[in-house]
Amino acid sequence: MxxxxxxxxxxxxxxxxxxxxxxxxxxxxxxxxxxxxxxxxxxxxxxxxxxxxxxxxxxxxxxxxxxxxxxxxxxxxxxxxxxxxxxxxxxxxxxxxxxxxxxxxxxxxxxxxxxxxxxxxxxxxxxxxxxxxxxxxxxxxxxxxxxxxxxxxxxxxxxxxxxxxxxxxxxxxxxxLAKDNANPEEALVNIMKKMYNSGDSKTKQVIAKAWTESQEKARFGQDANGGPGGGLGGGLGGLGDLGSLGNL
The missing domain is CATH 2.60.40.790 (Immunoglobulin-like)
Known part of the structure; x- marks a missing residue:
């Protein structure tokens, strides 16, 4: 040109x-x-x-x-x-x-x-x-x-x-960032997506494992010790299902 x-x-x-x-x-x-x-x-x-x-x-x-x-x-x-x-x-x-x-x-x-x-x-x-x-x-x-x-x-x-x-x-x-601060749960999902997309294979495995565990804890309404749901598991469970880790 x-x-x-x-x-x-x-x-x-x-x-x-x-x-x-x-x-x-x-x-x-x-x-x-x-x-x-x-x-x-x-x-x-x-x-x-x-x-x-x-x-x-x-x-x-x-x-x-x-x-x-x-x-x-x-x-x-x-x-x-x-x-x-x-x-x-x-x-x-x-x-x-x-x-x-x-x-x-x-x-x-x-x-x-x-x-x-x-x-x-x-x-x-x-x-x-x-x-x-x-x-x-x-x-x-x-x-x-x-x-x-x-x-x-x-x-x-x-x-x-x-x-x-x-x-x-x-x-x-x-x-x-202001939008993320207004909706901290959505911000957490976005952070996990960015970490997953930019991470190496090891990082992706760790994030995938953490996400899967959080979904399971939220689904059964209990923490890792069998108690009531809460903490990271309960918090992530309230974010909804991402559909698949491939979409992270």
């Missing part, structure tokens, strides 16, 4: 997001826009690399051809004046100063590391939570790390997350 079409798609997703009402619809549109924006950044970086190689006399079949490796892991922190990103990249201190560049907009950044051990690296962060001062933002090359300092446009403003997309996802998670 062309860069122009991707930009058109991103704009359309943005327009739909402004009109969306439902939380699920907003979450789906936010995720879709983020994926398109990532494709846009990757194409722009690749185009810039191609232009740099052509300017330096490189050709598609020459030894100067390198592939772009997308970076996705980073840490971040903040002070009253700056939001700071820390990107681990082994050996980056060996690069020339002009080989490590960062392009900023008010709500995004693109890191490009050129020819590090024969590879190019790129990191894109879009939809920053608040605006930054592009002119006063900068980066430092440290041992095995690039540190990026984003100057807050509004000093003292607290960023609880880094991007607006993360903000929406956090709000969605908080809403789900």
């Amino acid at each position: 062309s860069l122009e079409q991707l930009k058109a798609d991103s704009s359309e997703f943005g327009a739909l997001l402004e009109q969306a009402k439902g939380a699920r619809v907003k979450a789906a549109l936010t995720q879709a826009k983020a994926e398109v924006d990532r494709e846009i950044i990757n194409l722009e970086i690749k185009a810039r690399l191609a232009a740099e190689r052509q300017a330096s006399g490189g050709t598609a079949g020459s030894d100067t051809k390198r592939y772009l490796h997308e970076l996705t892991d980073y840490g971040w922190d903040q002070s009253a004046k700056f939001v700071k990103l820390f990107i681990t990249l082994n050996g980056v201190q060996q690069c020339q100063e002009d080989a490590v560049t960062v392009n900023y907009t008010e709500h995004s950044l693109q890191l490009h590391v050129r020819d590090l051990n024969g590879k190019d690296f790129g990191l894109s962060v879009n939809n920053l939570l608040f605006a930054i001062d592009v002119a006063k933002s900068y980066r430092k090359i440290k041992t095995d790390m690039v540190a990026i300092y984003l100057k807050k446009a509004e000093e003292g403003q607290n960023w609880d997350v880094l991007t607006s997309i993360q903000k929406r996802l956090k709000q969605k998670a908080d809403n789900e």
Whole structure:
């Protein structure tokens, strides 16, 4: 897909997001826009690399051809004046100063590391939570790390997350947690489902055994010692039958 079409798609997703009402619809549109924006950044970086190689006399079949490796892991922190990103990249201190560049907009950044051990690296962060001062933002090359300092446009403003997309996802998670708190029995079932689906075979066996035992205790109205139903068994028994463990 062309860069122009991707930009058109991103704009359309943005327009739909402004009109969306439902939380699920907003979450789906936010995720879709983020994926398109990532494709846009990757194409722009690749185009810039191609232009740099052509300017330096490189050709598609020459030894100067390198592939772009997308970076996705980073840490971040903040002070009253700056939001700071820390990107681990082994050996980056060996690069020339002009080989490590960062392009900023008010709500995004693109890191490009050129020819590090024969590879190019790129990191894109879009939809920053608040605006930054592009002119006063900068980066430092440290041992095995690039540190990026984003100057807050509004000093003292607290960023609880880094991007607006993360903000929406956090709000969605908080809403789900609030629903769980309103119905603790349903929350317990959801927790067991998540543990079962994400667990290894041993974990699944343990959860399956616990669930089966709780259902049996609830069915017979007694605890493990033959007494009246209650405790974990009675509590789980009141949650109803999941149908089958395969649906956990």
